[in-house]
Amino acid sequence: MSAFNTVSISALTLCYKTLDNCYTYELGATYTSAQSLFSSGFIRSLNMGYGSGTAAEGKKAWTDLFLPPGTATWYDDFGMGTEVAIAICSGQESTPSAVRTIGPASGTA
Numbered sequence: 001m002s003a004f005n006t007v008s009i010s011a012l013t014l015c016y017k018t019l020d021n022c023y024t025y026e027l028g029a030t031y032t033s034a035q036s037l038f039s040s041g042f043i044r045s046l047n048m049g050y051g052s053g054t055a056a057e058g059k060k061a062w063t064d065l066f067l068p069p070g071t072a073t074w075y076d077d078f079g080m081g082t083e084v085a086i087a088i089c090s091g092q093e094s095t096p097s098a099v100r101t102i103g104p105a106s107g108t109a
Helices: 034-039 055-066
Strands: 009-016 022-031 084-089 098-102
Touching: 009 055, 022 034, 022 055
Parallel strands: none
Antiparallel strands: 009 022, 009 084, 084 098
């Protein structure tokens, strides 16, 4: 995948259950490529990548992705076997340039 080495990246978008329920993790800088980002070492974020928001706002937005406000059944909604899609967005695009779904191995759910 040549985009890993050539497409600039400034945010990661994580979607839970559907592509309409997403959180965009702003990196705070634009990297020349995903390779550059993942080779740069530890990147600290005090607000969960929530742009100019506070740490509390970032934590709430991140939690709301998995447990929407009013969720009464935490285990049922956040239990085993749930798939999470992680999208890599470049600074120039409004749609993900790559999406990878992470979930249970085949035959384990």
